[in-house]
Amino acid sequence: MAKVLSINAGSSSLKWKLFDMPSERQLAEGATDILKQSTVKIKYGTDQAYESATPICNYRDAVANLLSNLQTLGLVQNLDEITGIGHRVVAGGELFSAPIVIDDRVLAQIRALRDYAPLHNPVEADCIAIFRKMMPWALEVAVFDTAFHQTMKPVNYLYSIPYEYYQKYGVRKYGAHGTSVRYVSAHAAKMLRKPLAQMRMIVMHLGAGSSITAIQNGQSVDTSMGFTPLSGVTMGTRSGDVDVSLIGYLMKKLAITDVDQMIDILNTESGLRGISGISHDVRDLEAAAPTNPRAKLALDIFVNRIVKYVGAYAALMDGVDVLVFTAGIGEHSSDIRARVMQSLDYLGARIDASLNTQIHDNAGDITAADSKVKTLVIPTNEELMIVRDVMSLSQAVAQAE
Numbered sequence: 001m002a003k004v005l006s007i008n009a010g011s012s013s014l015k016w017k018l019f020d021m022p023s024e025r026q027l028a029e030g031a032t033d034i035l036k037q038s039t040v041k042i043k044y045g046t047d048q049a050y051e052s053a054t055p056i057c058n059y060r061d062a063v064a065n066l067l068s069n070l071q072t073l074g075l076v077q078n079l080d081e082i083t084g085i086g087h088r089v090v091a092g093g094e095l096f097s098a099p100i101v102i103d104d105r106v107l108a109q110i111r112a113l114r115d116y117a118p119l120h121n122p123v124e125a126d127c128i129a130i131f132r133k134m135m136p137w138a139l140e141v142a143v144f145d146t147a148f149h150q151t152m153k154p155v156n157y158l159y160s161i162p163y164e165y166y167q168k169y170g171v172r173k174y175g176a177h178g179t180s181v182r183y184v185s186a187h188a189a190k191m192l193r194k195p196l197a198q199m200r201m202i203v204m205h206l207g208a209g210s211s212i213t214a215i216q217n218g219q220s221v222d223t224s225m226g227f228t229p230l231s232g233v234t235m236g237t238r239s240g241d242v243d244v245s246l247i248g249y250l251m252k253k254l255a256i257t258d259v260d261q262m263i264d265i266l267n268t269e270s271g272l273r274g275i276s277g278i279s280h281d282v283r284d285l286e287a288a289a290p291t292n293p294r295a296k297l298a299l300d301i302f303v304n305r306i307v308k309y310v311g312a313y314a315a316l317m318d319g320v321d322v323l324v325f326t327a328g329i330g331e332h333s334s335d336i337r338a339r340v341m342q343s344l345d346y347l348g349a350r351i352d353a354s355l356n357t358q359i360h361d362n363a364g365d366i367t368a369a370d371s372k373v374k375t376l377v378i379p380t381n382e383e384l385m386i387v388r389d390v391m392s393l394s395q396a397v398a399q400a401e
Contacts, residue, residue, distance in 0.1 A: 003027070003076060004084040004390050005138075006383035009127035011119045014062040017383040018075060018082075021391050024384060028075050032062045040065060044075060059123070063130045084139045084394055085131055086386035088179065089124050090229075091117035092144030093170055099147070099389040101397065102128060102140040110142060116174065117228070139397065141390045148178030151219035156316075159227075175223035177205045177327075181213045183385040184326045184378045191363065192322065192374060200317040202310055205380070206336065207327035208236040208280065212306065214313035222316060224309050230267055233305040234298075236280035239270035240305060272298045282329050282336065303336065307343040314347055320373055323349060326380045334359065337366070341375065348372030 002022075008015040017029040028044035038056035043049050050073060056062050070076050087102070091113045100106055111125045132140055149157075157173040158166060165171040181203045189196035197218040205211050210233050213223040224232030224240075234240045251262050273280040275298035278288060282302075288295035314320045323344070325337050334357045341351045350368035359366060363378045 002083040002391075002394075003081050004086065004387040005082055006086050006088070006386040007127065007131070008088045008383075009059065009124050011123060014059065014066065014127070016066060017387075018070070019384070019387045021084075021387060024387075026384075028070075028073070029383075030066065030069070032056060032065065034059065034062055038062075040069070042069060042073065044073060059127050060130050063127070063134060067134065079135060080137055082135065082138055084141065084387070084390040085135065086141045086143055086390040087124060087128050087131075088145065088382065088386060089142045090120035090145045090176065091174065092142075092146045092150075093174065094150070094172075096142070096144045097147050097150035099141055099143045099386075099393060101393055102132070102142050106142060107132075116170070139390065139394050141386075141393050143179055143386045143389050145176045145178050146174040148182045149173075149175035149213075149220040149223050152222060156222040171227060173223070173226045174228075175211070175213070175220070176209070176225045176229040177211045177213070177223075178220070179382045179385050180205050180326065180380040181211075181215070181220070181223075183382060184324055184380055185215050185218075187363065187378050188322055188324050188376050191365065191376060191378075199321045200319055201322040201324065202313050202320050203324045203326065204306060204310070204330055204340070205327045206306070206325065206330035206333075209238065210235045210306075210327070210329070212309040212313065214317055216317050222313060230263070233309055234275075234302045235271045237268050237271045237273045239266045239274070242266065272302060275301060282333055286333070286335060299336075299339075303339045303343070306340050310340070310344060311347075320347060320349070323373060323375045325375075325377045331359075331361070331377060331379050337377070344373075349375060351375050 004019050004021050006017045012034050014032045014034065018027045020027055028042060030042035032038060032040050034056055038054055040052045040054055054065060056065060067079055076082060089110055093113045093116055095109055107125060107128055110121055114121045128140060159171065184203055185196060185201055188201065201215040203213045203215065209229055211223055211225045212233060214221040230238050232240050247262050256262050271280060272285060276285055276295045278295060279285060285295040285299050289299055329336055337356055341349060348371065350371040351366045352368045355366040359377045361379065365376055367375045
């Protein structure tokens with residue numbers, strides 16, 4: 001028996017889950033907002049909760065607070081019960097196509113990839129370094145969002161710009177949400193009792209950040225996010241695909257001289273929030289849509305972009321066998337699922353309206369009886385995928401010793 005932590009260090013937060021392995025039983029989860037008046041929230045046991053407002057100004061304090069709370073709440077008697085720690089890392093570039101045990105070299109490489117995810121990789125590297133110092137006995141593993149998509153071919157990952165930019169600067173599509181897609185695609189195969197390698201699947205990861213991924217022969221063929229998670233479908237606050245000429249045009253019109261400021265607008269002030277003018281949250285927009293034309297328009301655009309990508313990927317794979325909805329919106333908005341599926345009837349993909357509205361927080365099959373394509377709703381669990389990777393590498397290390 002072992003306890004394993006899954007760590008997700010964001011630009012201003014530290015989220016974690018603690019699992020008992022190999023039973024895969026979740027023991028606790030928590031989140032710390034790293035602000036002047038930080039909020040620490042922890043859920044554990046059957047329905048127990050802990051919350052405090054503790055001044056936490058940096059990741060060192062956040063990690064120390066986490067480890068202290070694990071003992072105080074009785075989740076571990078001693079910290080050395082935690083034998084492994086899995087870290088979500090956004091960008092692995094072309095260096096990492098699979099999870100890897102972290103040593104000094106790997107940590108330096110994660111730092112070197114900062115330009116590919118400037119808001120994430122530096123923070124994640126700092127957090128890894130803190131855990132390595134505070135828990136030197138634990139096996140530390142990096143699990144990369146981009147790794148699953150390293151199976152894409154050049155025809156799908158290269159941009160039509162001078163080839164030397166790829167050679168010199170690594171400019172290409174890397175994608176994201178790979179750990180989520182890896183989890184739900186494997187779960188879908190298990191639900192359908194068919195080998196993943198024998199299915200053509202499209203996974204719709206729809207949340208604050210959204211992406212569409214085409215999977216064939218068990219591998220990522222193409223995905224909607226690109227060099228960064230800004231491209232692809234319309235998202236909560238991210239624009240998704242836009243004509244890059246708009247950047248220069250708008251910088252002139254808005255008298256912006258710093259390109260990073262313009263990119264920030266596309267990342268934080270666009271998408272559903274930008275179109276609707278009221279919210280990035282689909283739930284707010286669904287409530288407002290009957291009387292607010294821009295809220296309705298934002299949802300229409302969101303569905304429109306998803307449908308376009310699904311259609312493109314079905315064409316790329318010469319058809320599709322399975323469609324999967326996952327992440328916050330994909331799992332919880334029956335209306336968005338219904339609207340997307342209305343436009344995919346030409347693929348022979350139909351859902352049962354009653355089953356669609358009955359799905360709540362559980363994996364389920366919402367396929368209509370006369371459908372040629374299976375449609376599933378599967379809650380994602382990136383954290384479980386991460387701790388599974390930790391256990392797998394732990395076993396490999398033990399065998400090698």
